[in-house]
Amino acid sequence: MDEQVKDYLHYLVIERGLSDNTIKSYRQDIVGFVSFLRGRQINSFKKVDSKTILEYMKQMKDEGKARNSVIRFVSSMKKFFSYLHKYHYIVENPMVNVDTPKSANHFPDVLTVNEVDKLLTMPDVSDKYGIRDRTILEVMYATGLRVSEVVNLKMDNLHLEMGIIQTIGKGDKERIIPIGTEAIKWIYEYMEKSRPLLLKKRRSEYLFLNAHGGGISRQSIWQKLKHYVALAGIKKNVTPHTLRHSFATHILENGADLRIVQELLGHSDISTTQIYTHVSHEHLNKAFDEFHPHA
Template sequence: MTTENLKLRSDFLRYLKLQRGANANTIDAYEHDVDKLLNFLEQEGRPVVETQLEDLQTFAAQLHDIGIGPRSQCRILSGVRAFFKFMVIDGYFEQDPSELLENPVIGQHLPEYLTPEEVDRLKDSIDLSKPEGHRNRAIIEVLFSCGLRVSELVNLKWSQLFREERFLRILGKGSKERLVPISDLALHEIDNYLPWRNSLKIKPGEEDYLFLNRRGSHLTRTMVLIMLKQQAEEAGIQKTISPHTLRHSFATALLEGGADLRVIQAMLGHESIGTTEIYLHLSNQSLRQAVLEHHPRNIKDRESL
């Protein structure tokens, strides 16, 4: 990669961190996206500052040609757009060449979700004779009751738990803060986990983390994923389970309970309501029942009977 392109990449990553407050995972993903673009432009002999929409369309077509799926293409192009937005801000372009760049057409993907009964089965399958049993029950209940991202769960600290007020102070994507209510059941599961936690030899600097492993260190996302997959197998749940499954289950339960989509957006920490709309997957029967119960024509008809 040329010296000029290396500097542009470095400046972009610094911009993401300092001005947009992006987390390490986002920065790492964008770095890989921009590397693909810069390598492509170098192969084409096109200086970055002379990039046009046609170049980006060719780049997008190449992603398809090498077998990258539509969703991964969308993610890469999102990183590319962020890069050119930065270049406009920094004065390299007057007009953003990626502004009219289109994403590939993809079908709507509705991730798996669990019913409350399935969440209970998941928790009940845990062997409480194992040291970490109560911890795992607490993890599942906090994910389901609060709708946290797995990164938010593994970084959750005691200082973020306001017990009497019954809420969590969550630092989400882009270092944006939100307040999330926590249920009495989730607090109860945390209380059951505390005796084991208090028996651990906690590593210096890890004292404030809520969920710890046997070595006294905070958990990783991979640890939580492995635990959930094992418990799903123990519980006989055939669905593909991940931490996001419980986040999706949280949103689904709220929606089916009658919560407004804007409330769900706030609880999940979504910047755009469009992101929250992927959770609108109520069954036809649920939709039919909602129309029968709430549409004014149906209400009027019932009252006249």
């Protein structure tokens, strides 16, 4: 089984061109399932039937796994067993009779404009790290980039004189994103006053650097964001993705077309973008309740 899993993950890299984070998720789902199979003395994917899959899903639920984790597992297994069937590793696909659980109506946490404004002012811009952190936050809110896209931004991805940046998103898809004047101002500030000090006469193709002159990590951005959220006194559960959600919601609330938001976020399917219409409608409902005399 280990060899077949290894071949599949290699296939995802070479044939599908999926990102490291996506492949990591597939690996995590499959390895967890293989461990379950070995605990049941099942040593071949040929011996897996739909009942086995459902038993593992029940175990996930009993362990308190989130509904979205179970949904992702089913999606991973459908693709994995489809691959095994296509290349004749198995005779029958056990996932044919397994339905994907319905996702709960989960709307992402979104910051208000005032909360974003307060958050952006939290880094101490009197030193090189504060300037860098302020610039990262400005870029994330101005563009809606995923944190993985932010850490992979390279110097030659910047076309600031034209007000745009390039990025490589999921599935190695390139997109061009406009970036506002405030974020551009901070990028120039960072490149003049902070980046050379972090670089320490070394060379790096990455825009955002750590204390050693290498590219900053996703984990580092996550930790710093948590720190600044606490400083700002914001009680919401804020992650790097929250800034992406806030970016999308705020431009929708200000009249942007859903298709434009889809392009900016790099969603291949507009149904993924439609979650933000629900968030935007919630905003409208709250405004109606607050301001309409007969609400």
